[in-house]
Amino acid sequence: MAFINKLKKEWFLVGMLVAIGLAVISSDLGKSGGVLHLDAVTGIGVALVFFLHGLGLSPKAIKEGISNWRLHIFIQLATFAIYPLIWVIFGSTFLAYMPSALAFGFCYLFVLPSTISSSVAMTSVGKGNVPGAIFNASLSSILGVFITPLLIQLFMGFEGAELDLMASVISISKLLLLPMIVGQLLRPYLLEFAQKHKSVVGKVDKYVILLIVYSAFCDSVANGIWSGFTISMLATSIIICFVCLLVMVHSLQWFARRFGFQQPDEVAAVFCGTKKTLAAGVPMAKVIFGADPRLGMLLLPIMLYHPIQIFYCAVLANRYAAKSAQAEQLATD
Known part of the structure; x- marks a missing residue:
């Protein structure tokens, strides 16, 4: 019974495995x-x-987070400069020992924007700067519409294929940014309805991701892309995702403390600066790479990174919360 309850709780991760199967x-x-x-x-x-x-998105919360410019610069540099630097340093090694589609999948992972919902949720659990997290996670998603295709063009060149940068930016803007703006404009009229049906609305993104994962893997299976893929390659990919996350988390913690950030800002910096979006990453890949049969393998790193970041950051958020509670207790004694 406990096992079944665990499966229900982790239905999204189970759903991704089912979609692949x-x-x-x-x-x-x-x-x-x-x-x-x-x-x-x-x-x-x-x-x-x-x-x-x-x-x-709450305009009030975003406005409250705008003034902390040091935090904003720190998080956006972590997302769009430090993470891509991993590919600059190790990209040739990835290409030497992996199928090119899998190697470029890691490149794609490194240039993605941050998440919104889980970054804010983890910051809240860890007693961090929630308005700062909301502002930066939202800003990251908007910047990613422009920066992610630009970095892909710069780094990948996907086996000689040229990316039409302007067309990709326009397509991604129509697909992601325009609906987001429309949603913000209609917020005063539809927010109450959305909150009433929160249990359903909160799962829509996961249902859509499952459909895209199923479609992408159908393309790759139909074209025989996985014929040379091995269990050892999967294990290596998981280890790389975990090591990258660990290095980024503890590097950002170190830098945040050296820059004199208080703990609430450190919490926001760590969670917004290390997370990569599956919700936006999957549809963006669909736009950028189209019906390329290698899309399934390209998406594998972000699919592996997603549950790893959720698990590790949840543990870290609880540690931050305990540290904050301890500090409050000492202050009242």
């Missing part, structure tokens, strides 16, 4: 141009997800 046995159904026409369905789904993100 279904793709192996039914790739013709979900592939691009297949019977289910998931390429069109997921496009509508992604627009809906970011409309709901815009609907949920």
Whole structure:
């Protein structure tokens, strides 16, 4: 019974595994141009997800977080400069020992923006600067529309294929940014409805991601992309994700303390600066790489990194919360 309850709690991670398994046995159904026409369905789904993100963003909380410019610079540099530096240093090594699609998947992971919901949630649990986290996570998502395609163009060149940068930025803006703006504009009228149906609204992004993962893996299975992939390669990918997260978390902690950040700002910096978005990363990849059959392997690093970051950051958030409670107790004694 405890095992079943655990599966229910982690239904999204289980769902990703099920989606991959279904793709192996039914790739013709979900592939691009297949019977289910998931390429069109997921496009509508992604627009809906970011409309709901815009609907949920509190302008008041964002305004409260604007003034802390040192925190903003720190987080955005961590996301769009320090993380990509990992690829600059180790990219040639990845390409030497991995299939190119998997290696470029790590490149894609490193240039993605931060998450919104889980960054803010972890900051809240860790007694951090929540307005600062809301502002920076939102800013990261907006900047990512422009910076992520630019860095991909700079780093990848995906086996000689040229990325139409302007077309990608326009497509991503239409897919992610425009629905977000519309959601923000309609917030005064629809927020009450969204809050009433919070249990359903909060799961829409996960349902859409599962559909995109299924579709991407159907394409890659149908085209035989996984024929040379091994268990040892999967294990290596998991280890790389975990090591990168550990290095980034503890590096940002060290730098935050050296720059004189108080603990609330450190908490926001660590959680916003180390997280990478699966919710935006999957649809962005669909836009940037189109129906490329290697999309499934390209998405593997962010799919592995996502549960690792959630687990480790949850542990870290609880440690921060305990430290904050201890400090409050000492202050009252």
